[in-house]
Amino acid sequence: MDADVVIGEMTSGERDSVIALWTRCGLTRPWNDPEADITLATATDTAAVLVARAGGRVVGAAMTGHDGHRGALYYLGVDPDTRRGGIGRSLVRAAEVWCRSRGAPKVNLLVRNENQAVLAFYAALGYLPTNSVSLYRTLDPECAERERVEKATWAAARG
């Protein structure tokens, strides 16, 4: 990674740039609100948004956190113009340090089925597939209904 790239916790002034970056990286979905996710992550000391800055500009970002058992990594994205320069690796390593320093011995992350290409990146960083199936339930009924509709619309638009 270039020496002029610095990684640190997101400042409130970088919020919009982070959301724009995640959108540009294809990480957002209509049923996942990055604004709300950042608000929740920054309201607790068990989560953080890490950014990579070059020349004062946000060129990468990731969300990390821990649940008292495992660390987690979400929303990892690097500006398409600055990829393959080690920024993604450095963000993952910074998130690992963040989790480990809080006692989490392992880090979990999710890769969408349609994003298999990124598996080579994670393999290069030592990440292994789990033998587990990942399940989820949306706890807010209004969110669940909105998500159902938005996922159907998203799927229909992609044939």
Ligand SMILES: CC(C)(COP(=O)(O)OP(=O)(O)OC[C@H]1O[C@@H](n2cnc3c(N)ncnc32)[C@H](O)[C@@H]1OP(=O)(O)O)[C@@H](O)C(=O)NCCC(=O)NCCS
């Ligand atoms: C995945 C992503 C964060 C990688 O960022 P990056 O800064 O380009 O990654 P790095 O330069 O640190 O790559 C580290 C190593 O990973 C591997 N790697 C990175 N991108 C790869 C690719 N597209 N294909 C194969 N291997 C890859 C290489 O071994 C690389 O080392 P090398 O460049 O010395 O060969 C970036 O491609 C991205 O933002 N993708 C879109 C968003 C996304 O899919 N995020 C993950 C969601 S789960």
